[in-house]
Amino acid sequence: MPVVKIIEAIASAPESFEDAIQNAVSEVIKTVRNIDAVSVKDFKVHIKEGAIHSYGVICKIPFGVEEGS
Template identity: 30%
Template sequence: MTLLKVIEVLAESDQSWEDAAKRAVKIASQSVRNIRSIYIENLEAAVSGDTIRVYRINAKISFTLDPSDE
């Protein structure tokens, strides 16, 4: 039986929401193995004047647990 676990993460980028999602997965993969998916729950942007300065996401990352972790 495959068992999944979900963690919630916040990430940001000065490029785009897509880049923020890529960063979230990249950084999470440094401490979490077997990442299966990312679900973007919320998008936010910080604006200065008429320009978006920072793109932020709130996401859930799911990963499989190793049999030894179960």
């Protein structure tokens, strides 16, 4: 029976939400295999001196657990 685990990753980027999501995925794939989707749980912008400073996301990332792991 396949088992799926879900982790949360928090990431940010100075240019866009898309870049923030890519940063989350890029870090997670360094140590986790079998990722086939990303669900963005929350979006937020960080404000500095009255302007958007960076874009942040909280992502849920499910991945399949290999047998014997």
